[in-house]
Amino acid sequence: MSHPTGPDHSRRKERSRQAIFAATRALVAEQPYSEVTVGAIAARAGVGKQTIYRRWPSKSAVVFAALLALSENPDGQSLTLPDTGDLAADLKLVMRATAEEFADPSFDRLIRALNTEITHDPALAAEYHTRLAQPLEEAKRARLRSAQEAGQLGAEADLDLALDVLYAPLFQRWLHRSGPLDAAYTDSLVDAMLRAFSP
């Protein structure tokens, strides 16, 4: 007989968690965000509504957790950016991948829905900032700090500002659909940031 906190229980719990996230992402990709309900997510995942509400207080919280799960490392380690010593090459690689992710229709739908929510909900904006934006920013900042220590960025460079200059134009182009999310654009942002913040 398996104990409720034993390995079988943990595996079942993880399976239901993954099923809930997959159902959430599928539903958000299929319908307008306002029409997605916790009941529909539960039905699609094959779990009871209470299984969801025991872990997440609201629809926004599950959607948000489903998005966070996408950037989880399988080994549970914290996020790090490549560091080959070539700052320009490392940043271009990462930003090309980010642009591709944004250009993917199912990710686009999920992140667009979340953006609408956080525009109007300061509490969710704060949670987004703490749980998703901040860990990502910390990983990017760590890469810039390593470059700064190697003398590839100015000793006085404001690394937060450098991150804004790198990522905000990409985000805005995606949000406003004002231009292609391609490697030419992300490469040019890396080059501009390096010109602005190199020693």
Add this chain to the structure above:
Amino acid sequence: MSHPTGPDHSRRKERSRQAIFAATRALVAEQPYSEVTVGAIAARAGVGKQTIYRRWPSKSAVVFAALLALSENPDGQSLTLPDTGDLAADLKLVMRATAEEFADPSFDRLIRALNTEITHDPALAAEYHTRLAQPLEEAKRARLRSAQEAGQLGAEADLDLALDVLYAPLFQRWLHRSGPLDAAYTDSLVDAMLRAFSP
């Protein structure tokens, strides 16, 4: 007896137009965007619903026109940015004013509502781009071009990219409420752009 296209008619038409815009801005500032209706705008402005529908096809179109009217010059001339010859000073002045505008609660509500709409509505996104973003960008680009011709920006500088580097971080900070919309921030953006795109 005044002719229907005569000066009295024009004045009445302009008065009702201004009343409709004022009503629209007031209602959008007071309630969630989804609850604002063309009927409520008409009632507040003291005109019939048909007066609105004759000129604008939808709620989004009136809201959008009300926003556009905010940046109209009284003399009907096209938008231009200050050009004293000192690029850094001119841009800092303009960007400080933009940050103040974004920080104003009633403007904030209007532009936040519009942003939600354009996130989900590609047609409105295109209209926003053509009618509001593009004329503003053209005015900013003209100022950068004048600086480029004066040798203050590199001959090869990509002026569109320079504009993205200047404005996207400010926009993102406003949208995500991720930091203060103050002069220190806008000044630092101008300085970063100048370092990236100076000869």
